[in-house]
Ligand code: ANZ
């Protein structure tokens with residue numbers, strides 16, 4: 001059917017909701033789905049195989065942005081397809097509701113964080129519902145509700161009992177703007193807070209940690225099992241964990257009763273090239289071995305280092321600095337005295353905070369030795385002669401080679417020498433094999449109000465004690481006035497802090513730190529499996545049934561933190577017997593960003609709102625007149641390039657918004673918002689609507705069913721062609737929805753199918769039309785759930801379209817039965833005939849000779865020669 005206004009008005013007149021009002025139509029069907037409890041999760045006894053579809057739950061900031069919309073629509077399509085394919089689907093939603101924005105709003109506006117949060121949740125929940133997401137709201141979880149954080153505290157106590165939660169004095173990253181401590185991973189490479197952007201300061205404070213390092217090996221090794229995860233995310237996690245294999249080597253300090261300095265090295269084979277040992281400035285041994293003459297310079301050097309950022313200290317091309325401390329160690333093999341220095345590039349919390357300096361084979365050591373005129377002794381010679389430099393004092397060789405100047409080890413390859421030197425040290429007691437990790441324990445304490453209180457009590461008599469589990473939850477005090485200054489807000493709540501010691505009953509004090517919100521989000525996916533359990537955070541049987549999450553969908557910004565913490569917690573709880581799974585997320589899809597049209601003045605760096613651009617073909621800065629750059633960047637308020645989901649939904653309906661988002665780009669790729677393409681999807685859906693309406697009018701007896709017809713043999717060519725289009729669409733869409741999840745090409749297939757049906761419709765038999773349209777509507781259902789329901793109901797389908805089974809393709813229908821063969825006479829094309837597809841050459845020859853064309857051109861005589869090109873042509877030579 002073409003775009004013809006007369007046609008449009010008649011077709012549209014049969015629709016209940018005309019003039020077409022997408023919002024009214026969508027609200028109508030959302031209401032119906034609620035009535036029939038379509039989204040309710042089947043219980044554990046349901047015989048269908050379980051499928052758990054999960055989106056990363058949002059922070060309730062107050063309004064949905066396009067990134068959310070994309071995330072939840074993708075998960076929803078997966079959930080809907082799986083339901084139709086016969087799975088029992090769990091598709092829940094919740095709120096990551098503790099955290100700084102609520103507290104900051106409280107500080108700025110004097111609101112209560114709890115009220116602010118619950119108001120935002122209400123707003124966002126209704127926006128989510130507008131999208132037609134098939135979420136089971138009965139399972140909703142909110143991390144700041146007492147029913148939830150009670151269990152976060154309970155799990156903390158489990159970790160505490162297991163020795164995985166502990167307290168220690170630590171140098172911490174202090175965010176002076178947000179007035180809180182940050183985990184290392186929350187400080188960016190420039191030394192700034194991921195939230196406030198402030199330069200982070202270093203402080204010494206007693207803090208709570210979770211011992212994620214105890215699981216470093218498992219977290220790394222099990223990445224290999226995550227075949228359903230993007231390679232990129234697995235690599236990021238592996239780098240974050242950062243396992244290095246090497247050795248620890250002891251150097252005895254001269255004149256200190258055989259006290260030793262132990263270093264970690266990945267290159268023990270370079271031992272003969274050591275020309276100094278460098279300690280981290282805060283290494284605990286420094287004070288006791290520093291010669292009095294050097295104390296002053298050590299002190300000023302430490303001050304200098306404390307002003308450096310992590311970035312300054314670790315970047316390769318920054319100059320490496322240090323001072324000698326007037327001490328020396330013995331080389332374990334040569335017995336030479338080697339000077340001890342402190343250096344900025346040696347980090348206190350990696351390895352042993354001590355390095356053996358090998359200037360000829362390590363860039364950093366080289367630049368250090370160069371600056372301070374320390375010896376540079378090459379001990380590894382590259383095997384490739386071209387790389388041998390006569391002037392080794394100007395070059396670092398960090399590759400493999402053959403050992404030189406290394407006593408009995410000389411002549412060995414570096415690989416062999418690596419083991420030989422460690423073995424030698426092992427027998428003599430000065431070396432051991434050692435594996436070292438980059439990952440640090442997870443710092444979880446925050447000096448903030450709006451978080452989950454840590455369930456610990458301090459008693460003057462009994463010391464530090466866990467709160468007994470039956471006393472949980474430790475509720476946050478209400479009505480706290482938040483100023484944002486003056487330290488820990490809970491510390492100021494005298495009445496709240498005061499409690500009874502659970503052991504001796506004396507007056508005791510509560511812990512006043514709250515937990516990092518990543519702790520709350522590291523187990524929410526478990527609670528969804530058993531959302532109202534009053535006795536336990538979740539029941540083992542429910543976990544066993546629903547987990548791991550079959551498909552997790554979220555932003556790649558969570559590739560490290562959230563996903564690593566969730567994996568850690570799962571493994572720790574598995575070892576406590578609380579869950580039966582080893583990994584929480586079987587498959588992971590990291591969706592790309594939603595980008596908006598962005599105007600930027602490249603001279604001033606200023607962003608300009610599209611509404612201020614007068615001529616989009618020649619965009620200019622309204623103030624300066626300078627011409628503007630046109631880009632696509634991640635939608636954000638500061639770039640004025642956002643598109644409000646509400647506006648799109650109110651104008652076109654959620655179905656159009658969903659179709660556009662899914663069609664515009666594959667889910668893992670960035671998506672450039674484009675209003676013209678939104679219109680395009682709207683028009684496609686309207687075309688479909690006219691097709692269905694006209695069928696509804698013209699074929700009064702048509703009743704669609706979710707089944708396909710048998711045997712195409714009795715059908716005429718036209719009907720067979722329709723069936724072929726229908727079943728090849730099913731086939732292609734199944735492919736698209738398998739591993740790759742190419743929703744965009746699936747939608748293209750829907751368009752192709754609707755065109756094919758439209759053009760072949762007129763002469764088609766009712767049963768064929770019924771099969772075709774029933775299939776089209778069912779294939780459309782996960783993408784545009786509201787209109788698909790409307791169509792289904794209009795054509796008399798039973799129940800809801802979303803309760804129908806997903807179509808199966810019929811291989812018979814895909815078969816091409818005959819092909820056309822060209823007939824030539826003496827090399828000239830004279831016509832063509834249809835032959836059965838599997839005909840051999842003899843059959844083709846026979847059919848060709850018997851054809852009208854042969855009669856006409858050979859006039860009864862037999863050809864002298866017949867040439868058959870299989871599948872293509874027959875040449876008759878008279
Ligand atoms: C001697 C050596 C010779 C090294 C050589 C490298 C090359 P990865 O691979 O990242 O684990 N190192 C050890 N502890 C350190 C600390 N606390 N701060 C800074 N650097 C430290 O790095 C291991 C290497 O980093 C170790 O191997 C050590 O230098 C250094 F030709 O030892 B190497």
Ligand code: ZN
Nearest residue numbers: 459462501504
């Ligand atoms: Zn006590």
